[in-house]
Amino acid sequence: MALLIFSALLLLSLVVPGQQFELSFSTVMDNDGNVVLKWGFNQYDEQITFQLQMNSQGWVGFGLSPNGGMKGADIVIGGVHPNKTTYFSDYHGIGNTAPVRDTLQNYQLLLLTENGTSTTMRFSRAFRTCDSNDMNITAGTIRVIAAYGADDTIAYHRENHFTQSINLLRELPVAGLSSPKDSVSYNITMNNYTVPAQPTTYGCAFVPLPNVNGKHHIYKIEPLIQAGNELLVHHILLYACPNNTNISIAPGECYNTNPLFFQCLQVINVWAVGGKAFQFPDNVGLSIGSPDDPSYARLEIHYNNPEAKNFTDSSGVQLYYTKDLRPYNAGILEIGSALSFLFIPPSARSFRLYGLCNTQKFPEVNGQQVADMQVFAYQLHTHLAGRAVRVAHYRNGSQIGFLGRDMTYDFNFQEVKYLENITTIKMGDALQVECTYNTMDRRGITEMGLGTMNEMCMAFLFYYPKNNVSHCLSSPSATDIMNALHVSNPKDVNSVEWDENKINLLQQTIQEGKQDINITNSQIHLFMPGSFVTDTGYLYNITEGANATCNNATFSSLAATSAPNSSMTPAMNEPNLNNNGSGSLRGSVILINLALFLFQAALGASLRPPNRSP
Template structure:
């Protein structure tokens, strides 16, 4: 009778779970490891909240978090899983060092769901971009270093689990589902065929290829890399496609882009670009690249930069770019503007610099009278670019209007085309300033601007519409002024560059050189698609970095991080071993839920007896 009464009592409890709405779909996704064991979906909203969903091929513990620079110490980590009895654990931690984790005093990750089946453990949770906990890393527009890990059971031990690191840009704007795919399209490949990669650290291979012949105007609405992998990795650092005119004036075959034959460096109007770490890119719905009209290119120059650091012989390559073409036209024709520091011959970075800024100025005074709209950007740097600072800024009448983009956590291995958070209009007369921050602590010689991976670049390719006749707009400082400021004699630019080798580089001379390069007269080189060039002059203005916004706790309350709050939280946290006890991870409400579950099981078993 008691069992019947208990059963009737259970029937009288209303069901609260069946009417729960399904969670909204998350727009973005990526695998966080090469073996496709950790799959992440994510999205963000106007409330500065980021939602994550991890599906991990394990029935043990799962960890996910943010690393400051790619290492474990200082990382912001959340850990969760499902016990064999069905109860769940989930908590917010941070790594003190390689051996110790601390549970955060402030729990700023909110669990939305946590399930496990025979194959996968799936966690869905959210947190604000900037929390009020000093042990949480901010989610920003920078490249994020994501740490993920898992184990085979529910004893959390990072040293025995599998751990992965991946750089990812989280603040994506447009998802693939928001882009219009045409009903009619065809693909066209621009690539090298069976090219033997030289046994050199750096090779720039160029060839000229005709574009497809179409009877009417078409748009290239998407492009993607075709990469040949060698020994499980790619030798290709970047691929650029330049627009050319009549093929009768172009050389044939494949040769060094910047070698003895200057004809292989013809054509400077960038059409599309890809760099290491990037994937396919589809233009926004309002614009695409035009082909098939008298104003459009007939040929392209395909430039592939190879980095064969290990000097591996016998490598054959078939890499290139695939175009997606359609007769279904967009409202505007897309153009590409190359901005930044003019690479050669006066760009240099001193050795032993913890931070050294270079500036490239573009003045749009020579643009036609039509304002242009920026929609995306591709940045291209080499190995000395530090994960510290990079900005592209729009100036109007000498005043900073806004930062076009910035990345304080640059990763050489992730150079992808990124949509801007909002479209930006560049008016005639505006200035675009590109700032790059380099680090050369591991170098004893000057790093010069140049094509080699061991040289350096500071370039930003801006995708815009409507297309105009300007192909590049880059700047560089008067090198003679810099040489004189550093106490060196120089009668021309070449002597100025040579004089840099005679400077005794230390912290003082590095800062003097940086200041001199910023304050020197700036030469702005503007080149049209017809290879006509005109120089302007200008000055480098200070870039104003806006202050970060208010922080949030998980309840939504606003706050400000202060040094006293930071000290109190750190003092209150208790150090625990890296071999964490799962019972300690289980938050108190879940422990109570587990106890209630055991009570119910005990009661039901007594009823069956």
């Protein structure tokens, strides 16, 4: 009897159609809340489930796009006909026209309903299918598109479409994310700061941190962008100040000749375009209130003002803190390329710059031994020409993984991401940031610098326990670059006639040359004795892991036989009983019937009275 019940339950567990997970994540893709996407995934099985809800009674579409448009997009379209029959198929985009139905149907429909106002479509697929018309779902930025039609005639959507960059495979920290009951909020903002009428301004102000009695932990930081200035505020940084900082200077431009703003170097918050609030895992927070903690911070806001108009701003951040202490104090380490004599040539399709960090001198900079650094989150940063960023991690000269990676980087979507697993940096490890740029639309060199049309290459690593190292930045030899290009003055690089050979020569010079490294102590004012230590090194090769095997499961498309106003809807197909997926309707029915038979047999056996001797 027990065996029969076990067999029945096992069969029932096999017939749940598709991979359905808790839809832990959601986003609203329009301004009115009418297009809602939810999703959840299983890393072990490499399956993901989506649910799209739209205020539409016509067809609804969902897609993954290489650039946010239709061309090359991986699309599913479904809907409910007036006669309540449904249709659903896997397509691919070829441009601003109706999509083409895929030969291989790799999406599985789980739910498709329509009420008086909206349509809900739930479906699943593997991270990597074996269809060249499908996009792989990987960690990092993915452009998600959605669209709908006024009726069930599938055609090019024109106006009714939405695009959003999303990190679909986002991780949640193992330690959890919870809000303490005694949470207190505290705002740090500019106070009607007058932004000069110029394209780029870095505005700075010294601001007090919360005045608390005893040690507390900041556990969440949220951006506060003044209404109307959303397109002008490029990034917001908050730097902790040593307690002997001279804060007498009034708000002004950060990087002018006045050195007072250089006193504060330890990043304690980073926000950039597209980012949202960041919450620390439950086992770590930013310490305030103890004798060693800062009392003031430097608020830095980068204003991107291409029209050079006059405006004022009161943007900033909101801190959430608690007296319920966490086990560890958080730190943020900035690594990448220094803003030195470095540039990207024009008409380069894929040019790479680097930042190297050797941690072997961290104890010297810190003033004492440095505990292993447990990295739990990261943020990557370039400007408009950036296309990909990755942070490779080395130990004993060999690459052991990545501390951050986004091969489809989007300047307009810069958020802090949690690592899948907490990763340990041991003293002596090396870290290397690689940024890939595309300057095919530019006719002059792109210099590393502060402006949005300049470039940067950096990563911010969130870790515990905190130490005093704030930056670890590097730059290639300016002499090597000038010698390779046969120029005697840095300004002469502007007159170089760039072609593919010169671009490759510069790339080779950077990759093979020496890197000069600067490691900074956050507790000593910059340019004061002991504020930084120098080092040198050479770049490492970066390797990717082997590509995962694709999943060749296919499913039948679903279409109603009576679809008079859906000329592009595929014909009705029988369920594919020979595919490798779990979506076979006929097979599911057979298994369910068998399971019920076994369960009834087991139940009957349990209720049958025992045999008795006459």
